[in-house]
Every structure is written in C-alpha cells, then in structure tokens.
Amino acid sequence: MDILNALTAFLNFVFIPATAYGAQLALGALGVTLIYGILRFSNFAHGDTMALGTTVVILMTWGLQAAGIGLGPLPTALIALPFGIAVMAGVVLATDRMVYRFYRRKRAAPTILVIVSLGVMFVMNGITRFIIGVEDQVFADGARFVLTARQFRDLTGLDEGLAIRTTQVITLVTAVVVVGWLFWFLTRTRTGKSMRAFSDNEDLALLSGINPERVVAVTWIIAAALATIAGVLYGLDKSFKPFTYFQLLLPIFAAAIVGGLGSPLGAIAGGFVIAFSEVMVTYAWKKVVTYLLPESLAPEGLVQLMGTDYKFAVSFAILILVLLFLPTGLFKGKSV
Amino acid sequence: MAEPFLIGEEMTGGYGAADILNGCTLAVEQGQIAVIVGPNGAGKSTAMKAVFGMLRLRRGSVRLMGQDITALSPQARVARGMAFVPQTQNIFTSMTVEENLEMGAFLRTDDIRPTMEQVYELFPILRQKRRQAAGELSGGQRQQVAVGRALMTQPKVLMLDEPTAGVSPIVMDELFDRIIEIARTGISILMVEQNARQALEIADKGYVLVQGANRFTDTGRALLADPEVRRTFLGG
Numbered sequence: 238m239d240i241l242n243a244l245t246a247f248l249n250f251v252f253i254p255a256t257a258y259g260a261q262l263a264l265g266a267l268g269v270t271l272i273y274g275i276l277r278f279s280n281f282a283h284g285d286t287m288a289l290g291t292t293v294v295i296l297m298t299w300g301l302q303a304a305g306i307g308l309g310p311l312p313t314a315l316i317a318l319p320f321g322i323a324v325m326a327g328v329v330l331a332t333d334r335m336v337y338r339f340y341r342r343k344r345a346a347p348t349i350l351v352i353v354s355l356g357v358m359f360v361m362n363g364i365t366r367f368i369i370g371v372e373d374q375v376f377a378d379g380a381r382f383v384l385t386a387r388q389f390r391d392l393t394g395l396d397e398g399l400a401i402r403t404t405q406v407i408t409l410v411t412a413v414v415v416v417g418w419l420f421w422f423l424t425r426t427r428t429g430k431s432m433r434a435f436s437d438n439e440d441l442a443l444l445s446g447i448n449p450e451r452v453v454a455v456t457w458i459i460a461a462a463l464a465t466i467a468g469v470l471y472g473l474d475k476s477f478k479p480f481t482y483f484q485l486l487l488p489i490f491a492a493a494i495v496g497g498l499g500s501p502l503g504a505i506a507g508g509f510v511i512a513f514s515e516v517m518v519t520y521a522w523k524k525v526v527t528y529l530l531p532e533s534l535a536p537e538g539l540v541q542l543m544g545t546d547y548k549f550a551v552s553f554a555i556l557i558l559v560l561l562f563l564p565t566g567l568f569k570g571k572s573v
Numbered sequence: 574m575a576e577p578f579l580i581g582e583e584m585t586g587g588y589g590a591a592d593i594l595n596g597c598t599l600a601v602e603q604g605q606i607a608v609i610v611g612p613n614g615a616g617k618s619t620a621m622k623a624v625f626g627m628l629r630l631r632r633g634s635v636r637l638m639g640q641d642i643t644a645l646s647p648q649a650r651v652a653r654g655m656a657f658v659p660q661t662q663n664i665f666t667s668m669t670v671e672e673n674l675e676m677g678a679f680l681r682t683d684d685i686r687p688t689m690e691q692v693y694e695l696f697p698i699l700r701q702k703r704r705q706a707a708g709e710l711s712g713g714q715r716q717q718v719a720v721g722r723a724l725m726t727q728p729k730v731l732m733l734d735e736p737t738a739g740v741s742p743i744v745m746d747e748l749f750d751r752i753i754e755i756a757r758t759g760i761s762i763l764m765v766e767q768n769a770r771q772a773l774e775i776a777d778k779g780y781v782l783v784q785g786a787n788r789f790t791d792t793g794r795a796l797l798a799d800p801e802v803r804r805t806f807l808g809g
Contacts, residue, residue, distance in 0.1 A: 446680035
C-alpha cells in the first residue's frame, strides 16, 4: 500500500487536468448562463463563438511570432487575447444588430431564438473553417512545464511523477481573475446591477428606467470576452480544432444547466462537476488502485468505467439526471 | 375649474379589438389621494396602465401638470416624475432590499442616499433587512420594498395597483397609514384597491368604475355615504 504514490497519480492524471478543464468549462458556461439570464434563450452559437475567437487569436499569434514578439516563458497568445476579445465583441454586436434584434423587437419566443442561434452557429462554424481550416492547430509556445514529472520525482523521491503544465496554471489564474472581475462587476457596479435587475424582472427594470438595449449590448460584449478567453485557454491546454469546439457545446450547456441557468455561481460549480465527472468516469484507475491495494488484490483490467470516446455520454447522463430530478439546477436557476 | 395635477381624460382603448376602457376619466390633485374602486373586470388596473402609458389609447389624453404626455413611453413618464408599482412582480426578488432601492433610482445621477434614508424612515423594517434578498421577505415587507423602489425616483405622482393585495388586515392598515404619510409630503397618489371601504376612507377623491367607464365620482367620504354606492359596491 502506497498512499503517497496513489495520491500523486490521482493529482497528476485526474485532479489537475480536471481542474483546468473545469475552469475552461466554467468560463464557457458563464457566457451561456449570462445570455440565458438576460436575453432569455440558450445560445447554441457559443461554442462556435469560442472557435471564431480562438481563430482570431491564433492568426494574431502567428503574426506576433513571425515578428519575433513573445512573452518569454508565457504563450504569445496572451498578447493576442485582448485583440481577439475586441474583434469578437464587434462580431457578436454586429450579429445582434443584424439578427437577434429583429426577433427581440418582435418579442419572439425563446424557442425561436434558440433556432436563430443555431443558424448563427452554422454561419460562424463556416466562417471559422473558411479562415483556418478544419485541421488541428497547435499555437502554444513558451515554457511547456512549470514542474516536470522528472523534477517532481527528484524533488520528492516518489516513484510516481507529477507534472504541472504552464497552460494549466495560466488557465486557473485567468479563470480566477476573470470570475473575480465578473462578480465584482455584477454586484458592485451600476451597470452590473442593472444587468441583474433586467435578468430578474424585465418589466420592472423598464419601469425603473433601465435601458434594455444597453444591458443587451454589455451582455454580448462580456459573453464574447468569456467565449474567447475560454476558447483560447482550451486551445492552449489541448489544441485547437473547430469540430472539438462545436462539441464543447454539450459539456458547456450541461455545466450551465447543472448549476442552474441564469446563475453565474452555478455555472462555475457546474463546470467543475461536469469536468470532474468526465475525467473520473473515463480515467483508467488501474495505477491508483494498484498503489492502494495489496499485491494479491491488484486489478487485472484498466479499472476504467467508460472509454474516453464516451466522455460526452457522461455530460449527457448528468444533464438528463439534473433535468429529471433538479430542473432548476444546483443553484436555483430558471427551469428550462 | 383649474387643470388637475394629473389627468387621464376620456380614455378609450384596450388590448385587442374590443375596448376595455370606454371614455374613462381619472384625475388627482397634488398631494392628494385618489382611489379607483369597482367590481372585478371593471378595468381598474387597465385604467392605471393607460395613465402610465402601458396601453395604447384610441381616444382621450393623459396630461401631467398641463402637458400632454399621451404619446410618451412609460420610461419617459418615469423621467417626468411618475412612478408605478405593479400589482405583482413588483420587486427584484434575487436582489437585496438596498439594491432594489438603488435600481429604483437608476435614472438619477445625484446623491440618492438622502432619499434612501427617507424610505428607511418611512419603512424602518427595510433598514433592518437591507442586505437580505427581497424575495425572502414577507408579503407586507415586499410591498414596502415595491413602494420604496418607486419612491426612489422622487416621483411627483405615485401610482399603486392594489398595494394591499394578499397582505393581512393589520399590515393593510399599516400600509394605508404609510400611504397617507407619503401623500402629506406632497406626492399625489393614484391607486386601485380591492378593499374599497378602507381605501375610500383615506381617499380625497374616489372613482367607481364599471365596465371601463366612470359610474360615480366624488370625495371618498361622500361615496361612502352614498346609499347606492354602499348597496351596489360596498355590500350594504
């Protein structure tokens, strides 16, 4: 029995990757939940907003790399990120002006808006592939590891290694900063409070003189920023592929719904619930179990509940369970 | 007779093809309380909405301090000094009491703290609960938040749609006392009430609406004394 090695293996293969993935999902789900709370529809285009935003950042990163501009150990994409956010803010505001506003004026039902967002999704999907293609793109540069497995082994003398990638640290730090800023904005500023008021009771917000078009515009800008940040972090941590981003829509929606649609706190909790479930259900526990059990009981198989190909099934299963038993989610959002 | 402070004159209109209001007239003088009573479906709430611009009028006009505001949106009327407390969903349930008051003052750019202080003096319980989510309060307290939110714009006219709906009789008396207090500060009050008898007792002017038209109009006291009004609307 070797608890320390088991713990290290758990941290290395489950906890750290799931935390980084959870932070990425949380940022994505925050954008979805904000749009749902204020514009009152599920934005299916969010995954492709992430993809398009990441594409812009990748192009800019390549440009910077060609010009020899970098951040040393940090990925160059971080310099390009604000630029990508600005471009995406413009893109979603233009989309709102050209597409969503028409349906908002008609007071279209949420279902109609969902289908409209599906159309926007296909358009953004096409534009992204047109610009950057369908292939995998790796755009992370700088130092790969903060702590390598070998360094860790030398440091602790354990058999098991623990690696911490730069992108994982960047993901977490960025997520904490962004979430902290968002909560400060929503609870402390006049504009943020007016957004919450609008989400809570639209008619009363109008009676209080809150300008709905301004609230909607600010919401789109924040959603674009969240989508771009989440997309770039995910791309840095793994790689960028338009189809993967489209698929991310499912765990992101699952996260937002599990947490409670319209609840920012719920989106964050939901992101981590989904990420940890996905990683834990699809991880082969053989290594951890072998360390914990006496040799005679060592497992023969991989001790894996489901193959990694089935990871979306985990999001689906959680989504369905929550909708059946807790339709308003963990943090009492709006029921779907 | 001089022009009243706020008047909705000969208002005709409705939501669809059929008119709900048929030449209904409502007016309130500065610092006075006008109460609209009448049977269910008489168009009381609709008349309030018409005065506030939430209903398109086919005929008639609304004038505030002599100015025609018939074409103004509800938001523009808020900026002109009118405040409206809807009958239901009249607070931001997920926000704290204090945030509700802040949102009421959204259009103001000056210091809102003195007004907030006045609201807390009027409704001391709200000061105690100011950090609590408004949705967690009791029915009576929620109504106080709703009225407080409306007062934060420093309105000249306060319009209340059944402020005592769903609260206990004790709380109702309390609320009526507060409404009188608000009127004494010079704010005109136009309200719809189910509890016709109590409401008419505090009314300077009472309107009995039937089928979207004025049936009786007089001082609250006179209406209470009118045998026909008593027999038909106040249950003897």
